[in-house]
Amino acid sequence: MGDSLGASVSLKAALKYPHTFGNAILHSPLVTDELMDLANKANPALVKIFHVIGSEETEVPTTDNDVANFLEPNLALHQILETRGFEYYFQEFEGKHRWKYWQPFVKEALQFMLDKEQFETEDMTV
Template sequence: MSEAKMLEQKIWSNVLNEELDLLIYLPPTFSPLSKYPFFLVQDGKDYFQFGKLARFADELAESHQIQEAIFVGIPYKTVENRRAKYHPSGSQNEAYIRFLAHELVPYIESAFPTYHMGASRFLMGDSLGASVSLKAALKYPHTFGNVILHSPLVNDELMTLAKKANPALVKIFHVIGSEETEVSMTDNEVANFLEPNLGLHQVLQSRGFEYYFQEFEGKHRWKYWQPFVKEALQFMLDKEQFETEDMTV
């Protein structure tokens, strides 16, 4: 089996007025003659390092359990910068979401062979990275048809978006830990993540989204999220689904 490729690139964002780093994973059998779904991964470096994202993708693709995909990791620069971009009320949150939808998606689709449709685009994140992923998917459901959430911070704005969104357009993977009742935040506050996530679960389930949910035994840590990186890939990239659906454009 050939090896996957990890590319390091940079992109200039006009809406953010800054340059961002990208870590781009190409699958082992990548070919410019094929087309691929792709993921935009918040906390990108953490997902590759702590979430073992590339290893899980390689293993599952080699055993023909998932469709091969491109993963675009977006590392954060500083804790403060991360909060400004990822928190639903962060100073750069709206601009960052516009960057994802209007700058990064066209950049990836011009550089790599992809399907150019919402159903083959994925957002992924943990904690605040999950929050911005969910908000982007609910605000741009025709652009992002899938979102993976590892223990998002859920506030009133996200609940309102979930209640108004078209459930036919977005597929969601969502996990939260049973012990995430006192999570230390980067602003030195302590927040209960569990209760709002259970509320979000009720909304998403009752509204009929295509939806996976699990409350795991554990805390707000990569130790507990890591197994659900693999499960998320299996749920989102089911090979039979991609083979049976018409993914032409």
């Protein structure tokens, strides 16, 4: 699970090493050509992905003092993952590139990844 660059690393690990990291929870990843290529080559049967991105993530400050459009590449990644048949959840939410917009998705992401009955039985609250 990760947000921004952490989500990019999570996705890369899942796509390159699905037998070790077969699940990825992505909160607004920085999507690169390398990630798109990996998504096109990975075995969809081995990877489960939860993916959210904000509709206002069109001008995100980056660590190299630049500004990037995160929305457009995430929508392109969404098309690849959906078309290729990954076990996949996607949502575009109203919001920006901030934790306060990602936080409400944590419980839903964990429920998607884990057995819902086990999640509810063990009284895990998020």
